[in-house]
Amino acid sequence: MKRQLIFISIVASLCVVLTPAPAATETGHAGKHFHGHGDIEYLRLLDTARRMFEPDPELQNLAMLYTTNWNGLVEGPTWDAWWIQNSYGTTYAVLPFLQEPFVTFLQNSQDLWFDQMGDGRTERPFSQFKWVPPDGCLCDAARPGWFVAKQGDGRVAIHDWGMEFTAAGLLMQSELLLISRDAQAIAKHLTRLERCANFIETRRDPKNNLFLAGPAGNLLAPSYAGWKKPDGTHGQAYLAGLSITYIAALDCLIELEKLAGRTGAAKLCAQRRDLARKGLALLTTDEGYFIRSLDPDGVKHGVFGAAQHGYFEASPNHDAIAFRVVDDAQAAKIYRKLASIPGLRPHDFILPNYPSYDDMYEKPEGLWAFGTWVNGGHWSTCEARMILGYYRLGQFEDARRSMRRLLTFAERWRMDNPLVKCGSDVYQPNQPINLTYDAFGPPAAFVRGLFEYLYHADGLTLIPHLPESITELEQRFPIRFGAKELFISVTGRGAITQVRVNGRRWRRHDAKSLHLPYERTPKLAHVELFLGGKPAPTVRASKRKSLGAELPPPAKLPPSLAELEPRVAKLRDFDARLVAARLGDSYEAAHARLVLRSVEAARARAELLSTGKLKRLPEASQVAADKACADAAKKLSDGLEAVLARYERSADSRQQEVLAHWRNAAAK
Numbered sequence: 090m091k092r093q094l095i096f097i098s099i100v101a102s103l104c105v106v107l108t109p110a111p112a113a114t115e116t117g118h119a120g121k122h123f124h125g126h127g128d129i130e131y132l133r134l135l136d137t138a139r140r141m142f143e144p145d146p147e148l149q150n151l152a153m154l155y156t157t158n159w160n161g162l163v164e165g166p167t168w169d170a171w172w173i174q175n176s177y178g179t180t181y182a183v184l185p186f187l188q189e190p191f192v193t194f195l196q197n198s199q200d201l202w203f204d205q206m207g208d209g210r211t212e213r214p215f216s217q218f219k220w221v222p223p224d225g226c227l228c229d230a231a232r233p234g235w236f237v238a239k240q241g242d243g244r245v246a247i248h249d250w251g252m253e254f255t256a257a258g259l260l261m262q263s264e265l266l267l268i269s270r271d272a273q274a275i276a277k278h279l280t281r282l283e284r285c286a287n288f289i290e291t292r293r294d295p296k297n298n299l300f301l302a303g304p305a306g307n308l309l310a311p312s313y314a315g316w317k318k319p320d321g322t323h324g325q326a327y328l329a330g331l332s333i334t335y336i337a338a339l340d341c342l343i344e345l346e347k348l349a350g351r352t353g354a355a356k357l358c359a360q361r362r363d364l365a366r367k368g369l370a371l372l373t374t375d376e377g378y379f380i381r382s383l384d385p386d387g388v389k390h391g392v393f394g395a396a397q398h399g400y401f402e403a404s405p406n407h408d409a410i411a412f413r414v415v416d417d418a419q420a421a422k423i424y425r426k427l428a429s430i431p432g433l434r435p436h437d438f439i440l441p442n443y444p445s446y447d448d449m450y451e452k453p454e455g456l457w458a459f460g461t462w463v464n465g466g467h468w469s470t471c472e473a474r475m476i477l478g479y480y481r482l483g484q485f486e487d488a489r490r491s492m493r494r495l496l497t498f499a500e501r502w503r504m505d506n507p508l509v510k511c512g513s514d515v516y517q518p519n520q521p522i523n524l525t526y527d528a529f530g531p532p533a534a535f536v537r538g539l540f541e542y543l544y545h546a547d548g549l550t551l552i553p554h555l556p557e558s559i560t561e562l563e564q565r566f567p568i569r570f571g572a573k574e575l576f577i578s579v580t581g582r583g584a585i586t587q588v589r590v591n592g593r594r595w596r597r598h599d600a601k602s603l604h605l606p607y608e609r610t611p612k613l614a615h616v617e618l619f620l621g622g623k624p625a626p627t628v629r630a631s632k633r634k635s636l637g638a639e640l641p642p643p644a645k646l647p648p649s650l651a652e653l654e655p656r657v658a659k660l661r662d663f664d665a666r667l668v669a670a671r672l673g674d675s676y677e678a679a680h681a682r683l684v685l686r687s688v689e690a691a692r693a694r695a696e697l698l699s700t701g702k703l704k705r706l707p708e709a710s711q712v713a714a715d716k717a718c719a720d721a722a723k724k725l726s727d728g729l730e731a732v733l734a735r736y737e738r739s740a741d742s743r744q745q746e747v748l749a750h751w752r753n754a755a756a757k
Contacts, residue, residue, distance in 0.1 A: 122566050128558035131485070134492045135539075138532035139566065141499075142183065142191075144683070144690035144721070146697055149504050149524055151191060152687050153721045157728040159233055161197035165506075165525040166717075167517060170232040171198040173254040173261075174308050175506065175527045178473030180261045182533035184268055185542040185568050189679035192569075196265065196274075201231040202258050203281050207250075207288070213238050218245065225288030227255040229310070240310035244450060247323055248311065249303030252292060256334040257308055259285040260412075263341035267348065267544045270571030270607070275349050282342055283354065289335050290361065292325075298368030299327035299383070300335065304450060308334065309404060309441050309471070312463035314450040316384045323450060327383040329372040329391075329405040336365050337412035347546035366414075372405075377422030379405045381442075390448055393430065400442045401430055404471055407439065410478035413543075424482050437494040438467045438512040439475040460511040467512030469495075473530030480538025485556040488535060495531045502706060502714045504528035521713035522706075540577060542568065548606040549575075553618060557582055570614075571607060577616045581623025589617040640664065640682060641689035649695065649719050653688055656726050660685055663754035670750060677747050680729045687722035694718050 117126045120136030137148070144152045156163040164172055180195065187195065205213065207222025213236045214220065222228075222238035228251050229237040239248040259282055266275050292300045303325045305311035316326035339362040346355035372379050374392055381391030381402035390398040406427060410420045427433060432443035445459035459465040472491060479488040498504055498515070505515035505523030515523050539562075543550040549570050555562060560582060567574035584600035591611055597604045603618060640661065646654055660681045667678040694715065697703035705711050736748040 116560075122564070124563040124565060125559055125561050127560040128556055131489060131556055131559060132562070134489065134496075135536065137496065138492060138535040139186075141529055141532045142187070144687040146690045146694035146718075147703060148499060149502055149522075149528075149717075150690075151529060152683060152690075152725065153524060153717055154526055155194065155721065155724050155728060157724055157731055159197050159201060160728050160732055161194045161201075162191075162526060163198075164230075164527075165523075167520065168525065170230040170235065171201050172230040173202065173227060173251070173258045174229070174310070175468075175470055175525070177257045177261065177308070178470035178530035179526055179533050181264060182473045182477065182530060182537045184264055185537055186566060187569070188567070189676050190683055192265075192269065193676045193680075199258070199262055199265070201233065201236075202227050203262065203278065205231055205236040206281065206284070207238060215239075215241060216245065222250060223288055223291070225255065225284035225286070226250050227258040227285060229254055240305035243305060243311035247304050247450070249306035249315065249325070251310075252289065252300070252302040252306035253308040253328065253331045253334050254310075255285050256289055256331060256338050259289075260334065260338035260341055263338060263345050264544070267341055267345050267546075268569055268571075270348065272349075275345065279345065279349055279351070282345070286335075286339065286342060286358065286361070289331070292331070293365075294327070297327070297371055298364045299371060300331045300365075300368075301325035302328040302331050306331070309463050309468065312441070312446060312449060313382065314448055315382075316386075317448070317450075324385075326385065326390075327372070329369075329379045329381055329383075329402070330408070332365055332369060332372065333379070333405045333409050333412070333414050336362055336369075336414050337408065339365070340412070341544075344544065344546045369414075373419075376426050377419050378426045379409060379423070381405065393426070398448050400444055400446060401427070401433060403427065403433060403439050403441050403443075403475070407471070407475040407478045410481055411474040413481075420478070420482060424478070424484065436467075436512040437490045438469075438472050438508065440465050440467055440511060441471060461509050462507060465511055466516075467508040469506050469508075469525075469527040469530040473534040476531055476534035477538050477541075480534075480554040481541070481552075483554065485554075488538065491531055492535050495528070498528070500704075502710055502717075521709040522717065524717070539564075540568075544570075548604055548610070551577070551603045551605070551616070551618075552601060553579055553585070553603075553620070555579060555582075570605070570610065573607075573610055573612050573614060575605075575610075575614045575616050577618070579618045579620060581620035583621030585618055585620055586622045587619040589615075589619075591615050640685055644689065644692055646688070646692055647695040649715070650688060650691055650722070653722060653726065657685065657688055659754045660726070660729075663751055666750040666754060667747070670746065672743075672747065672750075675747065677729070677733070680725070680732070684722060684725045684729060687718075687725055691715075691718040691722050 118129050118132035122139035123132055123135045125132045141148055142151045144150055154162045164170060164175055207224055207226030209224040212219055212221050215237050220238050226238055229240050239250055262278060263282055266278060303315040304323045307313035307328055307330050314323050316324045318324050339358050343355050343358045346358060372383060380389050383389055391400060391402040393399060393401040406423045409415045410423055430443055433440050442465055445453045446464050449457060451457045453459055453464055456462050457464055476488050476491055502522040503515050504525060505517055506525040506527035507516050509516055517523055538554055541552040561580050563578040567576060585598050588595040588598045588603055591614060664678055664681045667673055672678060706714055733748055733751050736744040
């Protein structure tokens with residue numbers, strides 16, 4: 090977890106987008122990514138959320154976090170590495186609708202963890218420490234040649250290995266592979282993932298099926314100090330978050346093992362998961378929510394209102410809801426308790442705890458003071474998982490308030506993390522603008538929560554969660570399902586009464602969910618759900634645009650982008666050649682198009698500003714924002730050229746073919 094620093098005034102009610110709204114009638118909305126009827130504000134919020142994951146002339150977006158250093162994503166301009174805790178909520182939430190080249194970028198970033206993971210032999214130095222991480226151990230953060238196997242801030246000398254970091258990394262990589270269904274990638278990573286699980290198993294206590302972790306062994310480290318022994322030293326305690334995150338990770342790993350045909354390994358993982366579930370009873374209060382930890386001597390941490398350690402710990406509770414570690418009844422109990430504590434959401438966003446911890450190894454002052462960092466500061470990675478929980482339980486107004494609040498930061502280009510003053514101010518106020526990967530978690534979850542997307546070895550289950558105020562919804566972007574794509578629409582309210590796939594009746598559904606077996610699902614599937622007996626109209630006309638049509642039309646570039654003119658021409662020709670060679674679905678073609686869309690976004694931004702159609706930021710922020718748009722396009726272009734240059738040394742025939750098309754592309 091990265092260290093943190095602060096300000097922004099909160100606008101009480103920002104309705105939604107930052108420029109003129111998409112076409113809308115009194116009850117209808119026709120945005121770029123969502124069409125629908127009913128609750129116009131909610132539909133616009135959905136559209137704005139989805140816009141943040143591709144180049145946009147107004148909004149900070151995911152393309153701005155590209156780095157050429159590993160052809161991937163970076164935590165932020167001031168955070169040159171890739172963190173597990175910080176990326177957790179965003180990555181899990183965005184994976185179903187993340188498209189190339191971002192899928193490749195994300196895998197390259199996560200490879201920083203897995204390519205350098207502990208093997209019990211290799212030294213991974215950090216600061217003055219010469220750590221040799223155990224086999225299967227992941228990290229706090231990594232970049233090429235740098236792997237922080239323990240939480241790197243605080244009293245590092247007493248820190249445990251990254252226990253819950255490893256569980257979360259296991260979950261993210263398993264989910265990525267389960268969605269992509271790429272046999273070659275699964276074969277590469279599966280043994281690594283099994284090693285992660287085996288490492289966590291070394292901390293299982295067979296007497297109670299709980300897992301031991303020492304100081305900073307939690308996800309939002311180093312707030313957790315483990316067990317403070319009578320002699321004042323800190324040892325290991327039973328950590329609820331580790332159990333819950335590991336159970337969720339095993340759910341994914343089980344399906345991945347089945348997909349790979351490893352039935353014995355899947356059975357072992359299922360046994361481990363089921364035993365871990367049994368252990369949760371010891372971490373559950375009479376009201377149904379989870380405590381934070383249990384000391385070996387029986388002392389409980391996180392029983393709200395208790396005289397000692399009487400705070401509420403949010404992350405194991407919202408994660409248990411989001412990842413379906415608990416059933417619907419317990420999920421509802423957890424939510425009721427959480428919602429009854431106003432101090433957990435003083436500014437709409439969830440805090441990790443309320444009130445202040447009384448069991449850290451540092452006093453709650455300075456960076457450790459309540460509301461600043463890991464003790465009551467806000468983290469968007471947690472908010473993403475909280476929003477997924479809101480959707481599961483039908484708490485749409487909570488999700489709406491969260492997205493509204495996020496936009497009060499987004500409109501100022503202040504997508505920072507953590508947020509201090511209990512989620513009301515930025516951590517780095519002296520930067521002209523702020524950007525972190527964490528901050529994309531809430532919009533990602535705001536989109537994923539609509540259908541949950543439960544991926545299995547044999548297929549995909551959709552569980553619709555739509556506000557009653559929305560009577561019709563159409564997603565105009567694809568959901569990934571292996572090599573297949575889904576376009577989903579919903580009409581009506583209430584229970585599912587009919588489903589059509591490409592216009593044909595689909596009977597694999599009940600009143601609450603729809604199942605799509607992989608082998609029976611068309612390569613391009615238009616999935617229509619009809620709720621509450623709503624009569625089914627003719628099949629929708631929404632179709633994916635052709636690959637060539639995804640490119641923005643040619644346009645004259647402003648002086649700030651003039652140096653890119655030759656590259657733009659070459660990239661257009663390169664893309665056309667790849668499409669003609671039936672390589673239009675390749676990562677390289679997607680990367681080229683992303684460059685072109687980024688250039689167009691920067692050009693459109695300059696035009697909006699020059700015509701007064703886009704509200705200007707304070708001068709220093711305006712300059713930085715405009716530069717960030719241009720820099721994103723330049724970095725993406727530089728990165729693609731660097732990738733293609735490496736192909737010159739490749740023996741791979743496909744890469745050589747792509748390189749030949751690049752060499753032959755004309756820079757007009």
